[in-house]
Amino acid sequence: MSQAQLAKQLKVSCEACSLSELCLPRGLTHDELVKLDEYIERPRSTDANSIIYQPGDKFHAFYAVRTGGVKTYLTKKTGEQQILGFHLPGEIFGLDGMESSKHRCYASTLENTSYCALPYDKLDNLCEVMPDLRHQICHLVGHELNADHTHLLLLGQQTAHERLASFLLSISKRFKRRGFSATSFILPMSRHDIACYLGIAVETVSRLFKSLQDSGVVQINRKQVDILDMEALQNMVANCEEDEG
Amino acid sequence: MSQAQLAKQLKVSCEACSLSELCLPRGLTHDELVKLDEYIERPRSTDANSIIYQPGDKFHAFYAVRTGGVKTYLTKKTGEQQILGFHLPGEIFGLDGMESSKHRCYASTLENTSYCALPYDKLDNLCEVMPDLRHQICHLVGHELNADHTHLLLLGQQTAHERLASFLLSISKRFKRRGFSATSFILPMSRHDIACYLGIAVETVSRLFKSLQDSGVVQINRKQVDILDMEALQNMVANCEEDEG
DNA sequence: CGCTTGATTGATTTGAGTCAATCCCAGTGG
DNA sequence: CCACTGGGATTGACTCAAATCAATCAAGCG
Numbered sequence: 001m002s003q004a005q006l007a008k009q010l011k012v013s014c015e016a017c018s019l020s021e022l023c024l025p026r027g028l029t030h031d032e033l034v035k036l037d038e039y040i041e042r043p044r045s046t047d048a049n050s051i052i053y054q055p056g057d058k059f060h061a062f063y064a065v066r067t068g069g070v071k072t073y074l075t076k077k078t079g080e081q082q083i084l085g086f087h088l089p090g091e092i093f094g095l096d097g098m099e100s101s102k103h104r105c106y107a108s109t110l111e112n113t114s115y116c117a118l119p120y121d122k123l124d125n126l127c128e129v130m131p132d133l134r135h136q137i138c139h140l141v142g143h144e145l146n147a148d149h150t151h152l153l154l155l156g157q158q159t160a161h162e163r164l165a166s167f168l169l170s171i172s173k174r175f176k177r178r179g180f181s182a183t184s185f186i187l188p189m190s191r192h193d194i195a196c197y198l199g200i201a202v203e204t205v206s207r208l209f210k211s212l213q214d215s216g217v218v219q220i221n222r223k224q225v226d227i228l229d230m231e232a233l234q235n236m237v238a239n240c241e242e243d244e245g
Numbered sequence: 246m247s248q249a250q251l252a253k254q255l256k257v258s259c260e261a262c263s264l265s266e267l268c269l270p271r272g273l274t275h276d277e278l279v280k281l282d283e284y285i286e287r288p289r290s291t292d293a294n295s296i297i298y299q300p301g302d303k304f305h306a307f308y309a310v311r312t313g314g315v316k317t318y319l320t321k322k323t324g325e326q327q328i329l330g331f332h333l334p335g336e337i338f339g340l341d342g343m344e345s346s347k348h349r350c351y352a353s354t355l356e357n358t359s360y361c362a363l364p365y366d367k368l369d370n371l372c373e374v375m376p377d378l379r380h381q382i383c384h385l386v387g388h389e390l391n392a393d394h395t396h397l398l399l400l401g402q403q404t405a406h407e408r409l410a411s412f413l414l415s416i417s418k419r420f421k422r423r424g425f426s427a428t429s430f431i432l433p434m435s436r437h438d439i440a441c442y443l444g445i446a447v448e449t450v451s452r453l454f455k456s457l458q459d460s461g462v463v464q465i466n467r468k469q470v471d472i473l474d475m476e477a478l479q480n481m482v483a484n485c486e487e488d489e490g
Numbered sequence: 491c492g493c494t495t496g497a498t499t500g501a502t503t504t505g506a507g508t509c510a511a512t513c514c515c516a517g518t519g520g
Numbered sequence: 521c522c523a524c525t526g527g528g529a530t531t532g533a534c535t536c537a538a539a540t541c542a543a544t545c546a547a548g549c550g
Binding site: 074076080081082084095096097098099100104105124127128129131134135138139141142143144145146148149150151152153155156157158196198199 | 319321325326327329340341342343344345349350369372373374376379380383384386387388389390391393394395396397398400401402403441443444
Binding site: 159160200201203204207222 | 505506507508514515
């Protein structure tokens with residue numbers, strides 16, 4: 001993308017943004033949107049692997065991914081990381097700062113990424129006069145909690161096979177929601193990141209991708225994924241409910 | 246507890262409740278508390294193993310444990326459950342309903358339990374005029390998110406030994422915060438529940454308790470736990486930050 | 491006092507991790 | 521334009537932590 005194109009894109013208001021139906025503005029009226037727009041800090045574009053915030057940093061805003069992708073993670077003292085979530089365009093991150101006004105985990109970019117900042121104190125004030133905004137924030141926070149719960153079920157009770165299938169289905173669903181193909185897409189994260197998210201070893205990810213491919217369920221080439229048999233993939237996940245809401 | 250005692254306790258207002266410093270009312274002024282108190286549905290006392298809500302139930306309130314204990318959990322179709330959290334007196338649960346106004350997980354009691362209900366629509370209205378309440382709710386939600394994140398790190402990256410040590414330390418810390426001993430307490434949940442929370446087998450829980458006991462770190466007798474060497478326990482958890490805030 | 495349910499203990503198995511080579515591609519520089 | 525190189529990805533051999541299977545054991549309880 002050229003500098004000119006980038007600059008143009010970055011000026012886009014929430015109302016004109018193609019992601020608004022997925023993002024914080026969802027469900028707000030025109031007037032509400034105009035008010036909200038005033039306060040949004042329009043971004044911020046960074047390379048891959050740059051850290052947006054880390055534990056101890058002051059929490060002053062929620063963030064919304066515009067292009068690219070972000071991972072949030074915690075680390076053990078020994079260095080191993082647990083990825084808490086991947087955040088695709090239109091998704092919010094940064095909620096880990098709500099408890100104490102300090103962030104508790106790391107957020108870093110998976111690739112070239114641009115994102116908006118939604119200052120917390122401004123949102124808080126707007127909540128007084130905009131019930132719709134309040135409800136939308138509750139919805140987003142609730143979604144985050146439920147996503148974490150699904151992730152807990154995955155890490156605690158699913159086999160490596162089931163984990164990888166769940167992961168592919170989750171990514172597929174999210175691409176679909178953004179208007180992209182649900183069956184053919186490019187993974188924005190490395191094998192290492194997938195492994196850290198699923199709580200398994202990188203080698204296991206490789207082996208399982210191969211096994212899925214050998215059984216004709218998917219076609220994998222590096223980061224390019226083609227789901228050949230969606231139903232088979234879904235059958236591998238024998239767990240309970242999940243929904244994007 | 247006799248019926249008379251129970252009835253008396255149940256009438257206690259938030260302001261008079263010994264748990265208010267841990268619970269939703271934390272940080273509110275007298276006037277705010279009086280207003281809040283009007284809306285709180287005072288409880289609700291149940292036996293062990295009774296289900297408070299389950300997936301699909303309409304979400305209409307947050308709940309605060311007064312006495313006893315509650316677990317929230319998800320299940321796989323095959324029946325295995327993943328416990329998402331244990332909730333002790335003064336702690337809030339029910340946030341899983343925020344996304345869609347339907348609950349997404351199960352909540353059931355560990356023992357004889359009483360709890361208050363905090364109707365969501367009333368809280369929402371109060372948020373308009375009580376910034377302190379808004380902030381306290383954000384704090385609680387943020388705490389829940391961070392607790393889930395710590396749990397994800399535990400399930401994804403810690404060994405069975407580390408998990409059990411983390412669990413004991415977490416329970417110890419929470420008892421201490423409630424004014425009880427940090428080193429001698431009675432676990433409110435079964436071995437099975439501990440196993441489901443930690444993502445390991447019941448037999449493993451038993452073996453690890455024995456191993457901790459053999460190495461002189463703790464003394465375990467059924468549900469009675471005595472921590473003999475707190476420092477050793479803490480050294481077993483080689484992971485990153487965690488704080489009760 | 492037997493019965494039921496939860497907890498412990500032991501023997502054995504196994505899914506996934508670890509260690510150790512390659513392999514393969516993207517990016518670099520000649 | 522192509523050889524070189526470094527880091528992610530794959531593959532294979534081997535190991536091991538924890539699961540599973542299978543008895544007891546202990547403690548409430550009707």
